[in-house]
Amino acid sequence: MKKTLAMLLSLTLCVGLFAGCSSSGSEESAAPSGSPSTETSAEPAGNEETSTLSGTVNLNGSTSVENVILTLGEAFMEANPDVTVNYDPTGSGTGINAALEGTCDLGLASRDLDEEETAQGLTSTVFALDGIAIIVNSENSVSDLTIEQIAGLATGEITNWSEVGGIDAPVVLIGREAGSGTRDGFESITGTEDACVYTQELTSTGAVIQAVAGNPNAFGYASLSAVEGQDGVKAISVNGVAPSEETVLDGSYQVQRNFNFVYMADAELSDAAQAFMEYAVSADAADLVAGAGAVPVA
Structure with a gap:
């Protein structure tokens, strides 16, 4: 029986992004609640136009998303030389609070936000069903x-x-x-x-x-x-x-129900966090999401 516990993923390889990913993080590229964006995604190396990402993506929240997040995190880091994806499986409520308080890059919630949470400025992007x-x-x-x-x-x-x-x-x-x-x-x-x-x-x-x-x-x-x-x-x-x-x-x-990334609507995500979110909802990640037991949105 798998135990859910805090997990650190750390692999480094190369990355190639669709054009436009390197400067992501604006409101324009963040999908609204329930409407994932698939315009840009992280791809394996091979494109002529490439941009190197670096830094750490801290994810906090739902334990139900563990299989999907670990699978996506590993693939994303294999495609990115200098990015580390951390996942802390604390539960949806804790993940939402972490996003609200700014103690993580992306909260993870296996439920939709309620009116009180959206009134505080939170929004979400569905990355799997x-x-x-x-x-x-x-x-x-x-x-x-x-x-x-x-x-x-x-x-x-x-x-x-x-x-x-x-x-x-x-x-x-x-x-x-x-x-x-x-x-x-x-x-x-x-x-x-x-x-x-x-x-x-x-x-x-x-x-x-x-x-x-x-x-x-x-x-x-x-x-x-x-x-x-x-x-x-x-x-x-x-x-x-x-x-x-x-x-x-x-x-x-x-x-x-939906599996959601949660973040402040007016916050500018780091390039690495934005690219990871866009990768997770892209067609490139669909087979990985399905292989992890969830239903892809792309």
Whole structure:
């Protein structure tokens, strides 16, 4: 089981950017909330027009984006000789605060900003889509639930698995801590904000998966990219639709959310941070995002 922890990526190679990347950092090149820009991106060396980036890109926030961010960070540093990408997996709420306070270059959030946060000057750029898998223990016979049934299980309206076609056993909900983007996404989509009855509230996606795997009566939620290939749990269908890249992209799988970069709208990002964000939403990075278990936006 992968543990989420602070990770430092450090590789150095060469870079070539699309024309215009070297002077990025203006409001004109930063995409508005929910609308990623793909006009410029970091490319492997080989273009005639090249510009050398240097410095450090500090990323702070969501643990759900770990696979995607580590994959993108490694590829970006392989293409850039003097850039280090640091990723601190602290949770979406902490990442948003870090962006607000200016203690990181880009915050990472697996939920959208709320009105209060945007009123403080924050904006966001979507760099991937993610399905939130509803997971049960692999011994659980339940394989499909409606949104209404999931809400009932989460709020305690449904207390026994036999009420939704399972065995006669109590329902145990395991989820994330307050401020988690995954929790926010799950509760907002199921309409259970401030109403869920948690047996455990854990501080990482991996911990939720592990806890559900260890309790045959448990269910919870986790990023789809983190669930694939994990022993002891299974992702169930929702309203008859199984979670997958295809069903998230076409919208038929209802329990999904955005992975966002968060930053101050009026702040000028460093050249390295701007180039990394543009690379992450570009077509050049699409295969890497998909390979990391999320759905690319380009």
